Amino acid sequence: MSQRPEILKTVTVGLLAGWLLSFVLAPTLLVVGLSLLSRSPAGFAGGPVTLDNYRRLADPIYLHVFAESFATAFIATLLCLLLGYPFAYGLARARPGLRPLLLTLVIVPFWTSSLVRIYAIRGLLAAKGALNNLLLAAGLIDQPVRLLYTQTAEIVGLVHVLLPFMILPLYASLEKLDPRLLEAARDLGAGPFRRFRHVVLPLTLPGVVAGCLLVFLPALGLFYVGDVLGGSRHLLVGNLLKDQFLEAQDWPFGAAASLVLIGLLLAFLALYAYAAKRIAPDDG
Amino acid sequence: MKNTARFEPGKGIAAAIPPGRLYGVLIYAFLYLPMAVLILGSFNASKYGIGWQGFTLDWYESLANDAEILTAARNSLAVAALSASLATVVGTLGAVGLHRYRFRGRKFLMGLLFVTLMSPDIVMAVSLLVLFIGLHLELGLFTLWLAHTGFCLPFVTLTVHARLQGFDNALVEAARDLGAGEWTAIRRVVLPLALPAIAAGWLMSFTLSLDDAVVSFFVTGPDFEVLPLRIYSMVRLGVKPEVNALASLLFAVSLSFVVLAQWLLHKDRH
Amino acid sequence: MLVAFLVPVAAGQRELHFFNWSDYLPPAVLENFTRETGIQVHYATYDSNEAMYAKVKLLEGGGYDLVVPSTYMVDRMRKQGLLRPLDRSLLPHFGNLDPHHLDLPFDPENRYSVPYLWGMTGIGVNAERIDPASLHDWADLWQPRFRRALLLPNDMREVFHMAMRVLGLPVNSTDPAHIDAAYRKLRELMPNVRLFSSDAPQILFITGEVDAGMIWNGVAYLAARETPAIRFVQPPGGPLLWMDNLAILRNATNPDEAHALIDYLLRPEVARLISETVGYATPNAAAIAILPPEIRNDPLIYPPADVLERGEYQVDLGEAIGLYTEYWERLKAGQ
Numbered sequence: 001m002s003q004r005p006e007i008l009k010t011v012t013v014g015l016l017a018g019w020l021l022s023f024v025l026a027p028t029l030l031v032v033g034l035s036l037l038s039r040s041p042a043g044f045a046g047g048p049v050t051l052d053n054y055r056r057l058a059d060p061i062y063l064h065v066f067a068e069s070f071a072t073a074f075i076a077t078l079l080c081l082l083l084g085y086p087f088a089y090g091l092a093r094a095r096p097g098l099r100p101l102l103l104t105l106v107i108v109p110f111w112t113s114s115l116v117r118i119y120a121i122r123g124l125l126a127a128k129g130a131l132n133n134l135l136l137a138a139g140l141i142d143q144p145v146r147l148l149y150t151q152t153a154e155i156v157g158l159v160h161v162l163l164p165f166m167i168l169p170l171y172a173s174l175e176k177l178d179p180r181l182l183e184a185a186r187d188l189g190a191g192p193f194r195r196f197r198h199v200v201l202p203l204t205l206p207g208v209v210a211g212c213l214l215v216f217l218p219a220l221g222l223f224y225v226g227d228v229l230g231g232s233r234h235l236l237v238g239n240l241l242k243d244q245f246l247e248a249q250d251w252p253f254g255a256a257a258s259l260v261l262i263g264l265l266l267a268f269l270a271l272y273a274y275a276a277k278r279i280a281p282d283d284g
Numbered sequence: 285m286k287n288t289a290r291f292e293p294g295k296g297i298a299a300a301i302p303p304g305r306l307y308g309v310l311i312y313a314f315l316y317l318p319m320a321v322l323i324l325g326s327f328n329a330s331k332y333g334i335g336w337q338g339f340t341l342d343w344y345e346s347l348a349n350d351a352e353i354l355t356a357a358r359n360s361l362a363v364a365a366l367s368a369s370l371a372t373v374v375g376t377l378g379a380v381g382l383h384r385y386r387f388r389g390r391k392f393l394m395g396l397l398f399v400t401l402m403s404p405d406i407v408m409a410v411s412l413l414v415l416f417i418g419l420h421l422e423l424g425l426f427t428l429w430l431a432h433t434g435f436c437l438p439f440v441t442l443t444v445h446a447r448l449q450g451f452d453n454a455l456v457e458a459a460r461d462l463g464a465g466e467w468t469a470i471r472r473v474v475l476p477l478a479l480p481a482i483a484a485g486w487l488m489s490f491t492l493s494l495d496d497a498v499v500s501f502f503v504t505g506p507d508f509e510v511l512p513l514r515i516y517s518m519v520r521l522g523v524k525p526e527v528n529a530l531a532s533l534l535f536a537v538s539l540s541f542v543v544l545a546q547w548l549l550h551k552d553r554h
Numbered sequence: 555m556l557v558a559f560l561v562p563v564a565a566g567q568r569e570l571h572f573f574n575w576s577d578y579l580p581p582a583v584l585e586n587f588t589r590e591t592g593i594q595v596h597y598a599t600y601d602s603n604e605a606m607y608a609k610v611k612l613l614e615g616g617g618y619d620l621v622v623p624s625t626y627m628v629d630r631m632r633k634q635g636l637l638r639p640l641d642r643s644l645l646p647h648f649g650n651l652d653p654h655h656l657d658l659p660f661d662p663e664n665r666y667s668v669p670y671l672w673g674m675t676g677i678g679v680n681a682e683r684i685d686p687a688s689l690h691d692w693a694d695l696w697q698p699r700f701r702r703a704l705l706l707p708n709d710m711r712e713v714f715h716m717a718m719r720v721l722g723l724p725v726n727s728t729d730p731a732h733i734d735a736a737y738r739k740l741r742e743l744m745p746n747v748r749l750f751s752s753d754a755p756q757i758l759f760i761t762g763e764v765d766a767g768m769i770w771n772g773v774a775y776l777a778a779r780e781t782p783a784i785r786f787v788q789p790p791g792g793p794l795l796w797m798d799n800l801a802i803l804r805n806a807t808n809p810d811e812a813h814a815l816i817d818y819l820l821r822p823e824v825a826r827l828i829s830e831t832v833g834y835a836t837p838n839a840a841a842i843a844i845l846p847p848e849i850r851n852d853p854l855i856y857p858p859a860d861v862l863e864r865g866e867y868q869v870d871l872g873e874a875i876g877l878y879t880e881y882w883e884r885l886k887a888g889q
Contacts, residue, residue: 008381008384008466008467008470009381009384009385011381012378012380012381012385013378013381013382013385013387013393014376014442015377015378016375016377016382016393016441017389017393019374019437019516020393020396020397020400020432020437021497022399023412023415023430023431023434024399024434025396026415027411027412027414027415028411030411030415030418031410031414032409034414041477044417048432060888060889061880061883061884061889062442064887064888064889065887068887068888080343082576083311086535087307087308088305088306089312090307090308091308100397100546100590101548102308102762103546104323104542104543104546105315106314106315107317107542107546108538108539108542108543108749109316109319110493110539111317111488111491111538111542112319112491112495112496112534112535112536112539112542113494113495113496113497113514113531113534113535114497114517115497115513115515115519116319116320116322116495116515116531116534116535117318118490119322119515119519119527119531120318120319120321120322120531122320123318123322123325123333123528124317124318124321126333126761126763127761127762128332128333128334128335128761128762130321135336142295142456146702146748146763147300149748149749149763160314160315160318163311163314163315164315169373181374187425196420213402217402217403217404218402218404219409219476221405221498222405222406223341224497224498224516224519224570225407227477227520228519228520230749231303231360231748231749232708232749232750232751232886233747233748233749233750233886235886235887237406238406238498241406241410242501243407243500243883245410245413245505246502246608246609246612246881247602247604247605247608248365248608248883249608249611249612251414254410255410255414258406258411260406261404261406261407261800262403262407265399265403265404265407266347266518266866268400269398269399269402274394282836310755332757332760332761332780333761334761356690419614420835423613423617452757494772505597505613505617506571506573506596506598506609507571507599507617507619509596517576517598518765520576520601520751520753520756521576521753
C-alpha cells in the first residue's frame with residue numbers, strides 16, 4: 001500500500017483536529033487562565049494568580065443575578081419540556097406521509113434568527129401590539145395590559161425561541177421508541193401512567209436531557225432577551241457577561257462567570273452520557 | 285398525556301377537532317404567529333405599528349436606499365458565504381477522516397465536536413474574543429470568518445458523518461478492491477454519496493452565520509458591521525418599521541435555505 | 555464573485571469612523587457631507603458614555619475616529635490620553651460657538667473637544683394619563699402610585715445625579731457616605747421602575763409603554779411631535795445639565811477627515827438642522843440666530859440665563875467611579 005492513505009488521514013483528521021484545538025480548546029484554556037488573574041487598568045488583565053473572581057461570584061449582587069437568571073431559565077426549560085414532550089410524541093406518531101412536513105415546520109424556527117424572533121414577540125406583547133388589540137377588540141380588557149419588560153415577557157420570549165430546541169431531540173428519541181415495547185407493557189397489564197413512567201420515559205431520557213441542555217444554557221446566555229423584553233431590569237447571566245467584557249472592562253471576572261456556564265455544560269453532558277449509557281450499554 | 289397528543293384523527297372523526305390535533309395546531313401557531321404578525325407589520329403604513337393604516341412598500345424601499353444597511357447586508361452575505369465554505373471544506377474532510385480511519389483520540393475529537401455543538405453562543409463568543417485580543421487580531425471580517433466557521437463546523441461534520449454512516453462501506457471497499465487508490469475511492473465513491481449532506485451542511489451553515497447575533501456582537505469591529513447587529517441596534521431603538529421589513533427579509537432567506545437543506549437531506553429517504 | 559464583496563470602498567477613497575449617541579444626527583447631514591467632500595462616513599451608535607468608553611478601550615483607542623463623550627467623559631478620556639489635541643487651524647467655523655459653552659473645567663481651552671449639543675434632564679409625562687401638575691418634582695417619582703411604571707435612562711451618572719439632588723447633596727460627590735445615601739434612596743425607587751433605556755425613549759412614550767419617567771428634553775420634544783400630550787416637566791431648582799462634545803481619538807486613523815466633519819457640523823445651517831431635528835440645544839451662536847423663533851424662545855430647549863446658572867454639569871469623579879459602578883450594578887440587579 002502506498003503512503004496516500006496516511007497523507008489523507010493526516011490531512012482530513014489533522015485539519016479538523018487542528019481547528020478544534022486552536023479555536024475551541026485553546027480559547028477555553030485561555031479563559032480558564034484569565035479567570036485566575038485580576039483586572040488591570042493598563043491592559044485587560046494582570047497578575048498575580050488569585051481566586052478572587054470566583055469569590056466575587058458568591059457576592060450577594062452576583063448571586064442574586066445568577067439566582068434570578070437560573071429561575072427564569074428553569075421555568076422556561078420546564079415549560080418547553082411540558083409543552084414539547086406531548087408535541088414531540090404526537091409528531092413521532094403522525095402519519096408517515098405528513099411527518100416530513102410537520103418536522104420541517106419545527107426545524108425552520110430552529111434555524112432562523114432568534115433575535116428576529118425575540119423582536120417578533122415584542123411586537124406581539126407591546127402595549128399597542130397585536131395581543132392587546134385582540135383582547136381589547138374581544139372586550140376582554142378595557143385598558144391595554146402592560147406585558148413587556150417583565151419576567152413573564154422574558155419567559156414567553158425564551159419559550160418561543162427555544163421550544164424547537166426541546167422538541168427536536170425529544171422527537172429523535174421518541175421516534176426510535178419501539179411500539180412493540182408499549183404493547184408488551186400493556187399486555188402485561190401496565191396502565192398508561194405506568195407504561196409512561198417505566199417504559200417511555202426511561203427510553204427517552206437522553207432526549208429529555210439533551211433538550212433541557214439545549215434550552216437551559218441558551219436561556220441563561222441570550223442577552224438580547226434581557227434587553228429587548230426585560231427592559232434591562234431582569235438581567236440574565238448573558239447580560240452580566242456582556243457587561244463585564246464590553247462595558248465594565250473586567251475580563252477576569254467575566255471569564256470566571258463564563259466558566260460557570262462551561263461547568264454547567266459539562267455537567268449536562270455527563271448526565272446525557274449517563275442516561276444514554278443506561279438504555280444502550282453497548283453503544284458506549 | 286399520550287392519547288391527547290395523537291395527531292391522526294383515529295376513529296373519532298365525528299369529534300370536530302381531535303384534541304391532539306388541536307394541541308399541535310396551537311403549538312405551531314405559537315411558533316409562527318409572532319413572525320406572521322411581524323411580516324404583516326412590515327407592510328403596515330403606520331410608523332409605530334399602532335393599528336393598521338394601509339398597505340405600503342415604503343419600509344422596503346427605505347431599506348433599499350439605506351447605504352449602511354446595504355453595506356451590512358453585503359458584509360453579512362460575504363461572511364456567511366466564506367464561513368459556510370470553509371466550514372464545509374474542513375467539516376467534510378473531517379467527517380471523511382472520522383468515517384474512514386480509526387486513530388487515537390478519535391473519541392476525544394468526537395467529544396470536542398459534540399461539546400462545540402452544544403455550547404451556548406455566549407460561551408463561544410467570550411472565549412473567541414479573548415483569543416483574538418490575545419493574538420492582537422484586528423476585530424472585523426477575518427475574526428468573524430474564523431468565529432462563524434467555528435460554530436458551523438460541528439454541524440457540517442456531524443451531518444456529513446451521519447450520512448456516511450448510513451451507507452454500506454462495501455461500496456468503498458469494492459472500489460479499492462478494483463484497484464482504486466484511497467483518494468480515488470473517496471473522490472469517486474464517498475464524496476458523491478455524501479454530496480446531499482455536504483450541500484445541506486453548506487446551506488445550514490450559511491443560514492447560521494447570516495442569523496448569528498451573539499458571537500458577532502463580541503468579535504466584530506467598527507469597520508465591519510453585519511445585519512443582525514444592525515437589527516439589534518435598530519431593535520434597541522424601539523419600533524422602527526424598517527426593522528420589520530429587514531427581519532422579514534432575513535426570515536425569508538433563512539426559510540428558503542432551511543427548506544432546501546431539508547429537502548436535500550431527505551429527498552432519497554422515502 | 556466573492557472578491558467583489560470584499561472590497562468595501564474603492565482604493566484611495568477617504569473615510570471616517572464616527573461613533574455617536576443613538577438618534578443624535580439626521581442621516582441627511584452625513585449624506586450631504588459625503589456628497590460635498592467625498593469622505594465616506596461609517597456611522598455607529600451607542601447608548602451610554604460607559605459603553606462608548608469600553609468599546610474605545612477594547613479597540614485600543616483606534617477603530618473609531620470621532621466620538622461624542624459628555625462632559626465628565628471628555629475629562630476622563632483626556633486625562634487617560636485617549637484623545638487627540640484638536641488642530642484649530644482645521645476648524646475655521648469654531649468661532650461660531652457661544653463662548654458660554656467654551657473653556658469649561660472639563661476641558662480647559664477646549665484643547666480636545668468641541669461642544670456638539672447640550673440639554674437638560676427632567677420628567678416626561680403623558681398628560682392624557684397622568685396630571686403633569688401632580689408630578690412636577692423629582693421626589694414625586696417615589697410616590698407608590700407609580701409602581702412599575704417609570705422609565706429611567708440607562709445612565710448611571712444621570713440617575714445618581716438626580717438622587718443627589720433629591721437628597722440635597724453635592725451632585726458630583728465623591729464622598730462614600732453620600733454615594734451610599736443616594737444608593738439607598740434609589741433602592742426605594744426601584745419598585746417604581748419599569749425599565750431602563752436610553753435608546754430612543756420617545757418611542758416608549760409614543761407607543762404607550764410608559765407614561766412617566768426621567769428623560770432628556772429632546773426626547774420629550776420628539777415625542778410631543780407625534781403625541782402632543784407628552785410633556786416635559788422641568789423640576790424646580792436648578793436643571794440637570796449635560797453637554798456632549800465632539801472629540802477625536804488619539805489613535806484615530808483619519809484625523810484630517812474627522813476635523814473636516816467637525817468643522818462641517820459647526821456650520822450654522824448644519825448645526826441648525828441638527829438642533830431642529832433632534833430637539834436639543836446647539837451651542838452654536840450662529841445657528842441659534844437662524845433658528846425659528848418658536849424654538850429659539852422655547853424655555854424647555856433654551857432656558858433663560860437665570861435658570862441655566864443654577865444648573866450643574868457632571869464632572870469626572872476619579873476613583874469614586876468604582877463605588878458608583880458597584881452600587882449601580884446592585885440597583886439593576888434588584889439589591
